[in-house]
Amino acid sequence: MSHHYSGPDWGFPRGDARLDLTDLYAFPKSGDPDKSILIMNVHPSAGENPPGPTTTEPFAPEALYELKIDTDGDAVADIAYRVRFSAFERGAQTAILHRVDGPQAAGTGDGGRVTVDGVPISIGRDARVTEAGDTRFFAGLRSDSFFYDVEGAKNNLRFTGDDFFTDKDVCRDVREQWKIADGASELLQDIFGRDKNPSRLAYGGASLPLGVPVELEVIFEVSA
Numbered sequence: 001m002s003h004h005y006s007g008p009d010w011g012f013p014r015g016d017a018r019l020d021l022t023d024l025y026a027f028p029k030s031g032d033p034d035k036s037i038l039i040m041n042v043h044p045s046a047g048e049n050p051p052g053p054t055t056t057e058p059f060a061p062e063a064l065y066e067l068k069i070d071t072d073g074d075a076v077a078d079i080a081y082r083v084r085f086s087a088f089e090r091g092a093q094t095a096i097l098h099r100v101d102g103p104q105a106a107g108t109g110d111g112g113r114v115t116v117d118g119v120p121i122s123i124g125r126d127a128r129v130t131e132a133g134d135t136r137f138f139a140g141l142r143s144d145s146f147f148y149d150v151e152g153a154k155n156n157l158r159f160t161g162d163d164f165f166t167d168k169d170v171c172r173d174v175r176e177q178w179k180i181a182d183g184a185s186e187l188l189q190d191i192f193g194r195d196k197n198p199s200r201l202a203y204g205g206a207s208l209p210l211g212v213p214v215e216l217e218v219i220f221e222v223s224a
Contacts, residue, residue, distance in 0.1 A: 010048045010154065017054035018043045019063055035134070038067055038081070048150055048164075058093055058121055058141055059085035068105060080105035082112060083139070085121070093121040095139045 013019040023041035042065065047054050059065070064084060068077035080100040086093055097119070098112030115135050122128045122140025130137045152159030 010150075011050075012047060012054075016060060017047055018057065018060035020044060040065065040067060046164075057088040058123070059088075059095075059139070061085050061087045061093075064108075064110065077105040078102070080112065081115075082110060084110065085139075091123065093123075095119045095121060095137075097135075097137055099135075 007013045007015065007020075019042070021040065021042050022044055023039070025037070025039040025041075027037055029035040029037055043054065043058060045054060046052065061084070064082055066083070067081045069079040069081075070076060071078040078101070082098040082100065084096050084098075086095075096117045097115045098110065099115050100112035104111060116130050116132045116137050119130045119137060119139065120128050122138065122142075127138055127142075128140065148164050149159045149162055150164040151162060
């Protein structure tokens, strides 16, 4: 499994951004705790090594994207969801989703029951969600607001205050997230001096700063 530029020298696994797993989310469905929502984020839109935009092809047809679920706490998968994607042709791509139950879920391969097939990948603004029985499936490009000082992380946590993601993966309703982090930075500068340039990381909802609660993470260096 890959995770956030996990290839050599801040590169991507096998040099392919489509193989980079950036985030995984799992939570119960609101109002229906018997159902779960699973989200796998892959393929950052920009790279550090080499720098610049990544490929416009959303998913790698050669890769198997898989989620394994342990339902009884023995650290062995009892359910697996496996997704394969078609080749990216004429700006379009489709997905097939398999579900595997029982001992086979702990293995590898493309087996399992087909849950959805030929699902179109969302490339534009509209989310194309497919429903099949009690399963809802979506795959496609989406913005993911995130603040990160890459150069500072590479330089032994000597942060620069620059946000690598300022002009990346931002859509209309999250453009003003910077106001939250800037407000925290200005407060720290008022306390510790305007010559200080703090690094900041803000967690919150997708529509900040419109009344959404936010958590700010602050790292201090204190001289004895």
